Amino acid sequence: MSESDDRPTGSAQGAVSRRGFLGGAGGLAASGLAVGGIAGAAGGFAAGYGTPAPAAASAAEVAHPFYGSGHQAGIRTEPQRYTVFMSYDLTTSVARDVEVLLARWSAAIAQLAKGLTVGSVEPHRPDAVGVDSGEALDLGPEGLTVTIGFGPGLFDERYGLAARRPRHLAELPAMPSDQLQPALTGGDLSLQACADDPQVAYHAIRTLTRMAKGTATTRWTVTGFGRASAGPTQQTPRNLMGFKDGTRNIVDDADYERWVWAGSDDQPWMTGGSYLVARKIHIATETWDTDRISDQNAVVGRTKVEGAPLTGSREHDVPDFEARDASGQPVIPATSHVALAAHENNGGVKILRRGYNYTEGIDALGQIDAGLLFLAYMRDPQQFITLQTKLGRVDRLNEYIAHIGSAVFAVPPAARQGSYIGAELFRS
Numbered sequence: 381m382s383e384s385d386d387r388p389t390g391s392a393q394g395a396v397s398r399r400g401f402l403g404g405a406g407g408l409a410a411s412g413l414a415v416g417g418i419a420g421a422a423g424g425f426a427a428g429y430g431t432p433a434p435a436a437a438s439a440a441e442v443a444h445p446f447y448g449s450g451h452q453a454g455i456r457t458e459p460q461r462y463t464v465f466m467s468y469d470l471t472t473s474v475a476r477d478v479e480v481l482l483a484r485w486s487a488a489i490a491q492l493a494k495g496l497t498v499g500s501v502e503p504h505r506p507d508a509v510g511v512d513s514g515e516a517l518d519l520g521p522e523g524l525t526v527t528i529g530f531g532p533g534l535f536d537e538r539y540g541l542a543a544r545r546p547r548h549l550a551e552l553p554a555m556p557s558d559q560l561q562p563a564l565t566g567g568d569l570s571l572q573a574c575a576d577d578p579q580v581a582y583h584a585i586r587t588l589t590r591m592a593k594g595t596a597t598t599r600w601t602v603t604g605f606g607r608a609s610a611g612p613t614q615q616t617p618r619n620l621m622g623f624k625d626g627t628r629n630i631v632d633d634a635d636y637e638r639w640v641w642a643g644s645d646d647q648p649w650m651t652g653g654s655y656l657v658a659r660k661i662h663i664a665t666e667t668w669d670t671d672r673i674s675d676q677n678a679v680v681g682r683t684k685v686e687g688a689p690l691t692g693s694r695e696h697d698v699p700d701f702e703a704r705d706a707s708g709q710p711v712i713p714a715t716s717h718v719a720l721a722a723h724e725n726n727g728g729v730k731i732l733r734r735g736y737n738y739t740e741g742i743d744a745l746g747q748i749d750a751g752l753l754f755l756a757y758m759r760d761p762q763q764f765i766t767l768q769t770k771l772g773r774v775d776r777l778n779e780y781i782a783h784i785g786s787a788v789f790a791v792p793p794a795a796r797q798g799s800y801i802g803a804e805l806f807r808s
């Protein structure tokens with residue numbers, strides 16, 4: 381499977397930017413596009429907008445290609461600094477409407493990922509409505525990726541796609557400690573927009589939501605402001621508990637093949653795809669902040685500043701879950717978060733974590749409303765169920781966290797040039 385779709389380009393390699401583009405002629409009727417066919421929908425969006433900017437070497441110009449023959453960007457891509465995640469309900473009963481939306485979304489994402497607008501910001505006709513809202517006009521691509529997911533509802537009786545349902549796609553079962561709020565669960569489609577500038581991620585979701593009018597409505601969303609996982613060349617970031625998060629994550633090709641990408645047992649159109657489990661997890665920061673440091677370290681199973689396992693001294697030391705202290709107790713407590721979640725203690729099961737911290741101000745009691753948008757990719761959601769069933773029962777972290785939102789999506793492979801995400805689903 382080609383990985384080329386995950387590799388970024390900069391302007392030096394020919395990427396183009398929104399910068400310098402001032403309201404091109406015409407427009408891509410975001411809400412009223414006249415579509416002669418699916419290909420027309422995609423082509424109409426893809427062609428002719430934006431003006432190539434002079435080459436610039438800035439990090440803002442990093443652009444991840446949208447089209448490819450492998451996996452969607454935003455999974456193996458080194459985590460960007462910000463995210464906006466949105467789950468949608470389909471409101472149409474016509475499969476072709478969904479197909480047209482996916483074609484239009486795909487063409488628009490390809491534009492946005494290059495740092496281009498999706499159409500005119502300031503139309504020439506004074507009575508015309510701008511197609512692109514313009515708030516990212518002076519910003520570069522900023523490493524934007526938008527990853528599309530399909531929820532179980534896409535395969536219900538409405539669209540005649542039941543026979544092509546991804547093999548492992550089903551609503552997640554209730555799990556121990558769940559405190560899910562119905563308004564924060566489920567969805568027929570999902571978009572995970574990630575970028576190194578928050579306004580670029582926001583603009584992508586705003587634009588794509590606008591395009592969904594008449595076909596899908598928003599269901600739940602989380603805006604994340606700090607990544608809580610690291611790629612191979614990145615320093616491990618910290619979650620809102622102050623601990624390094626993402627130290628032991630999937631990095632090797634072999635682990636991606638074994639644990640992340642859909643297998644040969646899945647639908648042929650899912651080849652190169654994956655599954656996304658999204659959980660909105662509230663963290664009671666006020667309570668956590670009163671806990672003594674020795675207890676915090678025991679709850680996680682690692683030291684706070686260095687991030688070392690309690691059996692080691694450096695962040696990347698391999699934890700020894702068999703080690704005992706003088707009284708015969710495990711040095712890494714058996715109910716610590718890492719002891720329960722580690723692959724050594726779960727029959728080898730791993731998941732790719734790609735989460736973000738979030739904060740949404742204060743709650744009705746004046747307490748900080750914050751937590752972790754847990755995003756994890758895997759070959760089969762059963763991997764998450766196995767881990768969370770165990771964590772939900774006895775994880776010492778549960779005293780401080782609550783899973784309040786949840787959804788699962790099949791994530792199709794990348795779109796080939798000139799095509800769109802999910803085309804093979806509708807054609808097979």
Ligand SMILES: C=CC1=C(C)c2cc3[nH]c(cc4nc(cc5[nH]c(cc1n2)c(C)c5CCC(=O)O)C(CCC(=O)O)=C4C)c(C)c3C=C
Pocket residue numbers: 619621623624625626627628629659661662663680682699717718721722723731751752754764767768771781
């Ligand atoms: C079901 C899977 C997981 C949930 C839900 C989850 C929530 C969660 N995790 C942290 C903080 C940390 N997690 C760490 C490691 C870790 N977590 C999971 C899985 C879930 N976490 C795994 C598989 C691992 C790796 C375990 C290992 O192999 O050692 C760590 C340690 C650093 C690291 O390795 O990343 C921290 C810290 C929070 C705060 C949270 C919910 C709010």
Ligand SMILES: [Fe+2]
Pocket residue numbers: 717721
């Ligand atoms: Fe964790």
